[in-house]
Structures are given as structure tokens and as C-alpha cells.
Amino acid sequence: MTGVVLNDVRKSYGDLQVIHGIDLSIDPGDFIVFVGPSGCGKSTLLRMIAGLERISDGTVSISGRVVNDVPAPDRGISMVFQSYALYPHMTVGDNMAFGLRIRRTPAERIRETVGQAAEALQLGQYIDRLPKALSGGQRQRVAIGRAIVREPEVFLFDEPLSNLDAALRNQTRMEIARLHREIGATMIYVTHDQIEALTLATKIAVLKDGELQQFDTPDRVYNQPANTFVAGFMGAPPMNLVAAEIIAGDGGAAVAVLERAGQPPVHVGLPASRKRLVGRRVVFGLRPEAICSGPVGSRPDHAEIDVDIDYVEVTGADRIAVTNFTSGPFYARLPADADVHEGRRARLNFDRDKINVFDADTGARIAEETP
Amino acid sequence: MFDDAKPWIQRDWKLVAAMLIPAIAVIALLLYMAGWILVMSFTDLALFGRKATEWSFVGFDNYERLFKRRGFLNSLWVTTVFTVFSAIIGQNILGFAMAAALRNTGRFTKSFVEGAVILGWILPDVVAAYVWSATFTENGLVDLAILQPFGIETRNFINDHPLFVVIVANVWKGAAWSYILYSAALDTVPSEVVEAARVDGATPLQRAWHITLPILRPHIATNCLFITISSFVYFPLIYALTGGGPGRKTQVLSIFVYQESFAVGKLGYGSAISVAMVLIVAFLSIFYVRLLKDPR
Amino acid sequence: MTDTRKSPTLALALALVALFWISPLSWVAFNAVDPLADGTLRWPQAFGLANFSKAVAGESGRQFLNSVYVALLTSTLTTVFAGLAAYPLSRVRIPGRNAILWALVLLRMLPATGIIVPIFFMAQSTGLLSLTGVALAITMINLPFTLLLLKNFFDTVPLELEEAAYSEGASLFRILWNVVLPMSRAGLSVVWFFSFINAWNEFLLPLIFVRKTADFPMSVGLFNSFGEHSSVDYGFLAAYSLVYALPAVAVYFLLRRNLSTGFAGVGVKG
Numbered sequence: 001m002t003g004v005v006l007n008d009v010r011k012s013y014g015d016l017q018v019i020h021g022i023d024l025s026i027d028p029g030d031f032i033v034f035v036g037p038s039g040c041g042k043s044t045l046l047r048m049i050a051g052l053e054r055i056s057d058g059t060v061s062i063s064g065r066v067v068n069d070v071p072a073p074d075r076g077i078s079m080v081f082q083s084y085a086l087y088p089h090m091t092v093g094d095n096m097a098f099g100l101r102i103r104r105t106p107a108e109r110i111r112e113t114v115g116q117a118a119e120a121l122q123l124g125q126y127i128d129r130l131p132k133a134l135s136g137g138q139r140q141r142v143a144i145g146r147a148i149v150r151e152p153e154v155f156l157f158d159e160p161l162s163n164l165d166a167a168l169r170n171q172t173r174m175e176i177a178r179l180h181r182e183i184g185a186t187m188i189y190v191t192h193d194q195i196e197a198l199t200l201a202t203k204i205a206v207l208k209d210g211e212l213q214q215f216d217t218p219d220r221v222y223n224q225p226a227n228t229f230v231a232g233f234m235g236a237p238p239m240n241l242v243a244a245e246i247i248a249g250d251g252g253a254a255v256a257v258l259e260r261a262g263q264p265p266v267h268v269g270l271p272a273s274r275k276r277l278v279g280r281r282v283v284f285g286l287r288p289e290a291i292c293s294g295p296v297g298s299r300p301d302h303a304e305i306d307v308d309i310d311y312v313e314v315t316g317a318d319r320i321a322v323t324n325f326t327s328g329p330f331y332a333r334l335p336a337d338a339d340v341h342e343g344r345r346a347r348l349n350f351d352r353d354k355i356n357v358f359d360a361d362t363g364a365r366i367a368e369e370t371p
Numbered sequence: 372m373f374d375d376a377k378p379w380i381q382r383d384w385k386l387v388a389a390m391l392i393p394a395i396a397v398i399a400l401l402l403y404m405a406g407w408i409l410v411m412s413f414t415d416l417a418l419f420g421r422k423a424t425e426w427s428f429v430g431f432d433n434y435e436r437l438f439k440r441r442g443f444l445n446s447l448w449v450t451t452v453f454t455v456f457s458a459i460i461g462q463n464i465l466g467f468a469m470a471a472a473l474r475n476t477g478r479f480t481k482s483f484v485e486g487a488v489i490l491g492w493i494l495p496d497v498v499a500a501y502v503w504s505a506t507f508t509e510n511g512l513v514d515l516a517i518l519q520p521f522g523i524e525t526r527n528f529i530n531d532h533p534l535f536v537v538i539v540a541n542v543w544k545g546a547a548w549s550y551i552l553y554s555a556a557l558d559t560v561p562s563e564v565v566e567a568a569r570v571d572g573a574t575p576l577q578r579a580w581h582i583t584l585p586i587l588r589p590h591i592a593t594n595c596l597f598i599t600i601s602s603f604v605y606f607p608l609i610y611a612l613t614g615g616g617p618g619r620k621t622q623v624l625s626i627f628v629y630q631e632s633f634a635v636g637k638l639g640y641g642s643a644i645s646v647a648m649v650l651i652v653a654f655l656s657i658f659y660v661r662l663l664k665d666p667r
Numbered sequence: 668m669t670d671t672r673k674s675p676t677l678a679l680a681l682a683l684v685a686l687f688w689i690s691p692l693s694w695v696a697f698n699a700v701d702p703l704a705d706g707t708l709r710w711p712q713a714f715g716l717a718n719f720s721k722a723v724a725g726e727s728g729r730q731f732l733n734s735v736y737v738a739l740l741t742s743t744l745t746t747v748f749a750g751l752a753a754y755p756l757s758r759v760r761i762p763g764r765n766a767i768l769w770a771l772v773l774l775r776m777l778p779a780t781g782i783i784v785p786i787f788f789m790a791q792s793t794g795l796l797s798l799t800g801v802a803l804a805i806t807m808i809n810l811p812f813t814l815l816l817l818k819n820f821f822d823t824v825p826l827e828l829e830e831a832a833y834s835e836g837a838s839l840f841r842i843l844w845n846v847v848l849p850m851s852r853a854g855l856s857v858v859w860f861f862s863f864i865n866a867w868n869e870f871l872l873p874l875i876f877v878r879k880t881a882d883f884p885m886s887v888g889l890f891n892s893f894g895e896h897s898s899v900d901y902g903f904l905a906a907y908s909l910v911y912a913l914p915a916v917a918v919y920f921l922l923r924r925n926l927s928t929g930f931a932g933v934g935v936k937g
Contacts, residue, residue: 082827083827085831087831098835098837102835150835376759377833379842382839383840388755391751391752394810395752398810401811402770407785469684490689490692495867495886497886498911500890501889502692504893505695505708506690512694512708600776628781641784645778648778649777649781
């Protein structure tokens with residue numbers, strides 16, 4: 001099986017460095033998603049693995065072989081492009097067969113392989129059509145088919161769903177997930193859509209400004225973001241971030257003093273595992289869905305806050321309340337029947353154990369203390 | 372040299388370099404010839420006679436002659452009138468009007484009118500010259516179909532109004548270019564914008580003036596640049612139609628160069644006229660390129 | 668919305684436009700089919716193809732072939748040279764690429780009459796005062812424009828297609844042959860058409876280069892015939908004009924669909 005290893009990979013155009021030394025070790029059979037805002041270098045990084053961009057410094061290895069100087073066609077990769085890059089003058093069948101023909105695969109074998117791939121992707125009846133006669137989703141499948149027939153060790157996807165409409169995107173996303181289950185090949189997938197990242201990946205690499213922010217499982221990236229950038233980027237609405245100072249409360253317990261715009265600060269007692277934070281300035285992070293409506297009641301591990309509701313967004317399953325808790329928007333994802341209304345005051349509570357804490361200066365996550 | 376290039380170009384960079392060679396050689400040759408013209412313009416080289424071999428440098432004599440002799444200034448005037456009326460006014464406005472008018476007409480009307488206009492463009496220059504010479508000659512189409520029915524005295528237009536004849540012929544010959552370009556340009560105007568203006572209550576004329584024309588500004592400037600230059604240096608139609616005559620009445624600059632160089636044989640003087648033409652054309656281009664840029 | 672049926676003014680204007688473009692051709696059409704034509708504008712007195720058979724026989728036929736030779740040689744050379752060079756100009760950041768492009772823009776404005784003298788001398792000294800020389804000279808004069816045009820066209824061919832072909836193992840040659848070339852058919856057609864029409868119409872160069880009547884292309888052949896006022900055979904001249912015009916018109920209609928796509932690209936960038 002094939003792994004991909006990036007070792008201090010850098011890319012510069014002249015004096016401008018766009019990738020600043022990225023180390024990644026991708027296990028065989030993993031589905032890795034590179035995610036980040038536009039301009040973060042995720043596509044460049046993918047294209048460097050593909051062999052379409054020169055690697056300025058560092059090494060890329062595939063299956064233990066350094067491929068910096070190996071031409072793209074010899075790297076054992078297949079790439080699915082954002083625009084699909086189907087040859088408009090070739091039929092679906094010829095599009096899929098092109099790479100095999102170049103490699104002088106016997107015609108009989110080409111027909112067999114292409115036929116199988118077309119059947120698997122439900123393209124059998126379109127094999128003699130030109131791409132322009134196909135729908136967006138079908139073109140997408142042709143592009144994937146073209147990647148499959150070469151039986152690559154690593155699949156590379158460059159924002160493959162961004163040209164599809166929302167419904168088709170969900171469906172194709174599931175097909176790609178199924179493809180990964182069936183083939184089991186290593187896949188690297190670039191997207192700016194965090195939902196795609198969370199649903200598809202076995203591991204997510206979050207990038208910003210050409211630097212790796214976090215490389216971990218979707219669960220950990222979402223629930224234990226490595227820094228405030230990842231916390232704010234993943235999730236919609238994003239994690240609420242509030243500047244706070246930690247003081248010592250009764251019996252030495254840590255208490256976060258949450259700063260509020262134009263209102264007195266709010267004190268929130270922290271769990272025992274946060275004792276060592278006392279005296280530090282931090283950023284307090286809380287997922288909108290960790291918040292419930294109503295008073296604390298009989299849940300001692302919860303804390304409560306009072307907020308004014310600026311706006312309520314009804315999404316069907318949920319109500320997303322936007323509150324004045326901080327100067328920026330502070331979101332709470334509440335059940336559809338929650339008793340919150342625009343312009344009213346409401347009492348909310350949340351589980352103290354779901355609080356993330358980040359360093360105020362570096363933005364890096366501060367892990368809980370293990371007793 | 373190919374370091375930043377795509378990997379498939381880097382891998383075969385020798386082939387890529389070889390692909391450039393023929394074009395570069397040809398362009399180098401053109402540049403060399405342009406330089407040759409510049410050098411010749413400072414000599415008294417002739418096509419035949421003693422000065423064909425014993426030529427010498429004469430400084431700016433040829434350039435002084437441009438302004439001292441009647442020929443050049445006359446040709447400059449004729450060329451300017453020809454260009455302004457046939458290209459900027461005739462082809463440009465007619466081409467635009469046709470492009471606008473044919474947008475919403477039925478398919479048959481459009482194909483027919485478009486086909487007729489493009490036929491004029493496709494027809495070889497000498498054929499066009501022949502056609503127009505027959506149309507404007509004594510008892511030609513214009514005399515028989517327009518002047519006679521109104522009781523106006525028939526005449527040979529080519530002798531009496533030669534510049535008018537070549538202007539009409541050039542509008543006929545060249546309007547298709549502007550038409551094609553403006554047709555394509557009008558397709559790029561987003562219909563939402565025009566509809567928005569209609570919803571705002573703009574009349575068709577206001578929509579054209581305030582919405583369509585400003586959006587098409589770069590296309591208009593590009594088209595004017597192109598047709599101005601091509602009319603300014605146009606040779607075959609005029610030469611085949613009138614030969615520059617009668618007298619010097621239709622002797623545009625390109626005909627003047629040709630006659631000074633090959634009939635009179637004064638290659639030095641001819642080259643000076645060529646250089647002057649290039650300078651004028653370059654000046655016109657700069658003018659249009661500035662128009663092309665947005666004023667703000 | 669504004670249909671000709673609903674707007675009589677527009678219909679009348681369009682009819683006048685069509686009349687202006689079509690009616691001048693009446694003289695040629697009437698005289699060509701009239702074996703008794705005497706050069707006046709009148710409805711044919713008789714109908715026959717005698718004029719046409721004269722216009723394609725003997726020296727006239729020879730001149731037709733000369734024109735075909737010049738036009739085919741020019742359009743082929745121009746398309747090949749411009750196509751070869753346009754690809755690297757579009758894809759590679761060659762040092763001084765902008766300077767080259769500006770030189771092309773400037774050269775494109777160079778009036779052909781302006782450099783006819785050096786071209787003549789060069790052809791004379793290399794023994795190319797011939798139809799081949801004419802084709803080479805037109806190729807040279809056309810190249811800056813066609814090169815710019817094709818470069819702009821190649822700029823619109825998506826790079827991802829080439830990347831896809833490359834990562835599938837295609838060599839540069841295969842990428843050019845199997846991807847770029849089929850994708851650029853419209854652009855190449857425009858260039859081929861332009862240079863064909865240019866060469867087919869070219870008048871000045873053969874006027875200077877060629878001396879023998881049998882070597883004339885049709886442009887000079889026609890010009891020479893109606894220059895001789897003494898014994899003009901008007902029916903022959905009219906038929907000759909039509910024979911001369913026909914291939915240009917045919918080429919246009921054959922390539923029309925490709926051209927409209929190609930022109931759209933030319934318009935914006937110039």
C-alpha cells in the first residue's frame with residue numbers, strides 16, 4: 001500500500017513564498033482533505049504532489065520514493081480537476097481511454113477497463129456521447145472514471161464538487177465516499193467547504209497562509225481545534241470566541257471573566273481540570289450547539305448566561321440565535337421549539353466541559369490538565 | 372529560460388524553442404526591412420538611372436520635400452477625407468446600426484442582409500473596383516436608376532466625383548468588418564442591465580446612449596482603431612478603381628508611395644513617405660488606445 | 668421584439684441596405700451570362716455560359732491556378748508558422764515576451780505599401796520575383812497579426828486540459844496534437860481563412876513581382892484586362908470576375924460556423 005509523505009515542503013514564486021514548510025505523513029488508504037480559505041495554498045500543495053508545480057524545497061514521497069524529480073505521469077497518481085478538464089472533442093469513452101492509449105495498453109484491455117468503469121459509474125449508455133451532451137454530475141463522473149481506469153495508487157481531487165449545485169453535491173459526495181470504501185486507495189482531496197471535509201475525511205489538514213494549522217481526525221479538528229483559526233473556520237456557524245481573563249475563585253477553582261462590550265463581565269466557573277490557567281489571559285471557545293436554552297436547573301456542570309437576542313435564524317431543524325453577548329455575533333444553536341425571540345432577553349446555559357481554551361497571544365489550544 | 376514553465380514544456384523545451392524559430396525569423400526579417408526603409412529615407416536612392424548605383428546620404432532632404440512639394444500634403448488630405456468619411460463615419464456607423472437592427476429581426480431577414488454585406492467584404496478588391504467602376508460610370512447603375520428617373524443630368528462619377536466614388540466603394544467593401552465585430556460585441560452586453568434600465572423607464576434611445584454605448588466603449592475604440600488604420604493604408608481598391616486620378620484627386624498616401632517608388636523611381640523619397648505614414652499610424656493608435664482606457 | 672413586420676421603417680431601412688449591397692453586382696451578373704454583352708447595363712439579351720468557358724480556359728485558367736497556388740501556400744505557411752509560435756508565446760513566460768508582443772502590434776500597423784521596396788529588392792536578389800515569392804511575402808506581412816490573434820486564442824484554451832493530458836502521460840507533441848490542436852480549430856480556421864482571403868485578393872505584390880501574363884494571379888489578370896480599353900470583351904470580364912470571386916465566397920461559407928466563434932475572440936482583445 002501507498003503512503004504519501006511531505007517533508008518540509010516549500011513553494012516560492014521568485015521572492016514570494018506561498019507554502020512555508022509543510023510536514024505531513026499520510027497513511028496508505030487514508031482519505032485526506034486539505035481545507036482552508038481561498039489563497040491558503042491547498043491547491044498549490046495538491047498540484048505539487050501531482051507534479052504540476054515544481055517543489056521549491058523539501059521532499060514529497062509516494063510509497064517511500066522521493067518523487068520531486070519524477071514527472072507527473074510516473075508518480076502513480078490520478079487527478080480530478082475542478083473544471084473536470086474533459087477533452088471536449090473526445091467522447092466519454094475516448095476521454096477515459098486517453099491515458100491508457102498513451103501507455104499503449106492493448107485495445108481489448110482498454111475496452112474492458114473503460115467499460116467496467118463506465119458501468120460502475122452508471123455511464124454505460126453515454127459512452128459515445130461528447131462531454132457537452134452530459135449534465136454536470138455526469139461530467140463529474142466521467143472525470144472520476146478517467147482517474148479510476150488508470151488504477152493509480154493515489155487519487156487527487158481539486159475541489160471536484162464546486163461546479164455542482166447543492167443537491168448534486170451531496171449525492172456526488174456520497175459517491176466519492178463509496179468509491180474510497182470500495183477501492184481503498186489513498187485519496188487527497190482539496191476543498192474550501194468544511195462540510196465536505198468533515199464528512200469525507202479520515203484525516204483533515206487545515207491550512208492557512210501556506211502553513212499547516214492542524215492535521216487530525218474530523219472529530220478532533222471539530223471538537224478540539226488546534227487554534228482559534230481552526231475553531232473559527234470549521235463549523236457553521238463557527239465556534240464562539242470570547243476574550244477572557246482567568247481568576248481564582250472560591251477554593252482555588254478557576255473562574256473565567258468573559259469580557260463583554262459595554263456591559264459588566266460575566267463570571268463562569270471552570271472545571272477542575274483548568275486550575276492551572278489562573279492568572280492567564282485566554283480566549284474562551286464554545287460551539288454554538290453546546291449551548292442550550294433555559295436556566296441551569298439541576299445540572300451542576302453547566303453554567304448560565306443572560307443575553308439579548310438580536311436575531312433568530314430558523315433553519316428548520318434548529319433555531320440559530322444571534323446574541324449580543326460579545327461585540328461580534330455570538331451564536332447559539334437551539335432546538336426548533338426553543339423559547340427565544342428577537343429583541344427579547346433570554347437565559348442560556350452550556351456544559352462547562354465543552355469549553356475550549358486558547359492562548360490569548362498565540363491562539364493555540366490549551367489542553368485540559370490530566371490529573 | 373523555461374524554468375517556470377509547465378512541466379511538459381520544460382521536458383521538451385528544445386521542441387518548444389524550435390517552434391518559435393520560423394516566426395522569429397520572419398519577424399526579424401520584417402524588422403530588418405523596417406530599418407532598411409528608415410535608412411533609405413535619408414538617401415537619394417533611385418530605382419533606375421545613375422542614382423540606382425551612385426546614391427548618397429542626403430540628410431533630411433526627403434523629409435523637407437514632404438512639406439515643400441504639393442504631392443505629400445495633397446495625399447495626406449485625400450487620405451484623411453477618405454478615412455474619416457469611409458471608415459469612421461461610413462463603415463463604423465453603418466456597421467453598428469446594422470448590428471443593432473439585425474439583432475431582433477427574423478432569421479431570414481438577418482441571413483439575407485448579413486449575407487449581402489459580407490459578400491461585399493469577401494469579394495476580391497479588384498472585383499469590387501470593377502463592380503463600382505461599372506456602377507458609377509456614364510450610364511451605369513447610378514445614372515440609370517437614380518439620376519435619370521429624377522431628370523438629373525447623367526454623368527461619369529469617376530471623372531466628376533472620384534473621391535466620393537472611392538468612399539462609397541470602401542463603405543461597401545468594409546462595413547461588414549464593423550458589423551461582425553459589433554454583432555459579437557452586442558452579445559456581450561448583459562441583457563439584465565438593459566432590462567434594468569427598461570424597468571427604470573429609459574426609452575430605447577436613452578438605453579442605447581446611457582447603457583449600451585458605454586459598455587461597448589472598448590469595442591468601439593478597438594474597431595475604430597482597426598478600420599482607421601486599414602483604410603489609412605488601403606491600396607488595391609482605390610488603385611484599381613481610379614489609379615489615384617483623375618489628376619491627384621484620389622491619390623491616397625499608399626498610391627503616392629507606390630508611384631513615387633515604382634513609377635517615378637525615387638526610392639529615397641518613397642521611403643520617407645512610408646516612414647511618415649508609419650508615424651501617423653502610430654500616433655493614431657496611441658490616440659485610440661487612450662480612448663480605450665476608461666476615463667476614470 | 669422589434670420585428671420587421673411591426674416596424675415598417677426598420678424594414679425599409681434594411682431593404683435599402685440590402686439593395687445598396689446587392690444592386691452593384693447586377694452589371695457583372697447580367698453581362699456574365701449574356702454572350703452578347705457589350706458593357707452596358709441591361710437585361711441579358713441572351714443566356715449562355717460562353718463567357719464562363721472563356722474565363723476558365725487557356726491563360727485565364729492558368730491564372731486561376733496561379734491564384735490557388737499563392738493562396739494555399741500562403742494560408743498553409745501562415746497558419747503553421749503562427750500556430751507553432753503562438754503556443755509558446757501563450758504558455759511560456761519567455762523573457763521579453765511583452766516586448767515581442769508589442770513589436771507584433773507595431774509591425775501589424777506597418778503599411779504593406781511602406782515596406783514594399785525592401786521586399787522587392789530582397790525578392791530580386793534571392794530570385795524570388797515569382798508567385799512563390801509573392802506567397803512568402805504575404806506570409807511575412809500577415810504573420811504579426813495572425814500570431815497575435817492565435818496567441819489570444821490559445822490563451823482561452825483551458826490549461827487544466829493540458830495538465831490532465833500531461834498527468835496521464837502525454838508528451839508535448841501528443842498534448843499539442845490531441846488536445847491543443849482540436850481545441851483551437853476555430854482559431855486556426857480564422858487564421859487560415861484570413862490568410863487565404865488576403866492572398867487570394869492580394870494585388871500589389873504580384874503587380875510588382877510578376878511580369879508575364881501567364882504568371883499573373885487573377886487579381887492582376889483582371890486588372891490588366893479592364894485596363895486595356897481598346898478591345899474589351901465585357902462578357903468575358905464579368906464572367907472572369909465571378910470565377911475569381913467564387914472561391915473566396917465558397918471558403919467563407921465553408922468555414923462560417925468556425926469563424927463566428929473565432930471572431931468573438933478577436934473583437935475584444937484586438
